[in-house]
Structures are given as C-alpha cells and as structure tokens.
C-alpha cells in the first residue's frame with residue numbers, strides 16, 4: 001500500500017453507517033455546469049441537484065447520447081425545469097472526441113463548474129489511444145479535457161468576478177494502491193506493458209489522478225495569468241453504482257453484500273460532487289472527504305510521493321503535448 005488509509009476502518013464505518021451528508025441547498029443561479037459521466041450514478045444525481053438548484057445550463061457530457069437523453073428526461077421529470085439540461089457527446093477513450101467537446105465548450109458564454117467524474121474500473125486489459133484504457137480514461141483524457149477547459153474557466157472568472165471550479169471525482173481507494181510501477185524509469189510505459197497486472201489498476205489510476213490534480217493546482221497558482229480557478233479532488237465514499245459492472249463472480253457476491261450493508265445511494269454520492277462544486281478558496285488544491293476537507297494518504301505527501309508527483313506530471317505533460325501541441329501553455 002502506498003501510504004496509510006485516509007480514515008481508520010472505524011471512521012469509514014461510522015461515516016458510511018451514521019453520517020448524513022449535507023443535502024445541497026445553495027443555488028447555482030445563472031451558472032453553466034458540466035458533469036462528465038452523468039448519464040448514470042453519482043454524475044446523474046449531481047446533475048439533477050444542479051438543475052433543481054437553478055443552474056442556467058447543465059451539460060451532461062456522456063459517451064452515449066441515447067443514455068444521455070434518457071438522463072435528461074429523468075432530470076426534467078423530477079425537477080420540472082425544461083431548457084436547462086443539454087446532452088453533449090464525450091468519449092474519453094478518444095482524444096479527438098475530447099478535443100471536439102472542448103472546442104464546443106469554448107463557444108459557451110460562461111463556464112462556472114466542471115466536474116470530471118467519468119471513469120472506468122477494468123478487470124481485463126484493453127488499449128485505447130495507445131494506453132491501457134483505465135489510464136486513458138481516468139487520467140490522460142481527464143487531464144486533456146481539464147487543460148483544454150482551463151482558459152474558458154479563467155475567462156469566466158474574470159468576466160463575472162467569480163471563482164470557477166474544476167473538480168475531479170477521486171477515491172479513498174487511492175490509499176490502497178501498491179503502485180510498484182512508480183519505481184520504473186518511465187511510469188506510464190511500465191503501466192502500459194502487455195504483461196502488466198491490472199490488479200489495483202483502478203486504485204493506481206485514482207492515485208495518479210490525485211497527484212496530477214495537486215500538481216495542476218500548484219502550477220496554476222504559479223502561472224501568474226489572470227482568472228483564478230479552484231481545483232480539487234472529491235472522495236464520494238463507497239456508493240452503490242455500476243462502476244464495477246465488469247466484476248466477475250465470486251467478487252460480485254461480496255460486492256453485493258458490501259453494497260447492501262454499507263454503500264451510500266447515488267443521490268447521497270451526488271451530494272459530494274455538488275459540495276465540491278460550491279468551491280471556495282479553502283478547497284483549492286484540497287482533497288474533499290464527506291463534504292469537508294479531508295486527508296490524503298501519507299504516501300502522497302511523503303518525500304517519495306512529492307518526487308513521484310513531479311515525475312508523473314512531467315510524463316503526463318509529454319503525452320498531452322504530443323496529443324495537443326501547445327496545450328501546457330494553457331496553464
């Protein structure tokens with residue numbers, strides 16, 4: 001394990017069995033909000049909250065437009081708000097799709113909140129855009145999109161004198177990642193070897209995402225460009241969703257029992273996304289847990305963790321520059 005868990009087993013149990021996460025009630029009047037992976041699960045429930053809370057435009061960024069339209073209808077039926085929700089195609093297994101989506105984002109009048117929520121939990125190796133797919137979706141495309149929307153978020157902050165938010169749905173499981181690949185000279189290449197194990201790959205992808213989010217926050221702070229953005233990672237806890245849809249028996253049995261005993265509902269999980277979207281200076285660069293400031297694993301802040309973070313960022317920057325030359329200049 002790369003570091004201690006973020007909470008003790010007792011705290012985890014108490015949080016999931018007894019804690020009532022705050023029901024969101026502060027409005028997002030006038031705001032434009034993007035939620036990726038919002039046709040289902042927590043993303044859908046967060047989008048429903050944003051629509052109920054008076055956002056002007058809620059963009060469901062989804063890979064299947066038919067599923068997105070069903071989600072839009074469900075939100076409209078429950079909130080009775082029409083002409084707010086839009087369905088935009090975004091497939092994080094394709095860099096071209098991410099770029100096309102970002103080009104559309106640039107045409108928006110304003111962009112107040114982006115929640116990078118979409119992710120995959122893979123049990124079998126699949127390659128997309130030259131990398132193992134959980135790295136492509138959960139890390140590379142996620143940051144490709146992040147860097148492409150930074151200018152629009154900044155512009156919005158300056159134009160409306162606000163503090164836009166770019167937040168990432170992370171996971172407490174980042175602390176479970178063993179991540180021996182960090183010792184390799186090229187970490188992304190090591191993770192992409194044909195014979196690399198996928199065991200803990202999801203956890204590793206969430207750890208790398210957390211590192212890169214922290215580094216992005218640092219770099220934006222130092223960039224000196226006008227228009228400040230709040231960057232954060234949120235941990236929704238353990239939520240009964242379809243994220244492990246590819247899990248196989250007998251794991252599916254233990255998962256079903258765990259869900260029955262402990263899991264939050266997708267609506268409760270969605271509250272953690274909305275909470276992160278409220279932002280505020282105090283959440284910048286932070287890991288949000290149970291809708292408040294949380295603690296990352298000890299590895300993340302250790303000397304080795306800091307060095308790993310810098311190496312990961314350098315490698316990711318190289319990949320992103322190859323994908324979209326000049327992109328790092330957006331910082």
Ligand SMILES: NC(=O)c1ccc[n+]([C@@H]2O[C@H](COP(=O)([O-])OP(=O)(O)OC[C@H]3O[C@@H](n4cnc5c(N)ncnc54)[C@H](OP(=O)(O)O)[C@@H]3O)[C@@H](O)[C@H]2O)c1
Nearest residue numbers: 037041042063091092093117118119171238239241242243
């Ligand atoms: N559930 C938990 O206990 C838990 C705990 C910690 C963190 N999380 C995180 O919470 C976030 C939301 O997951 P969830 O639990 O709500 O699971 P979910 O219901 O399965 O949602 C995942 C979303 O990601 C989308 N997605 C997957 N691959 C994509 C791609 N290539 N391009 C665009 N979208 C894609 C899915 O779309 P399709 O429906 O089309 O596949 C779906 O909308 C994820 O980041 C997950 O890692 C979950």
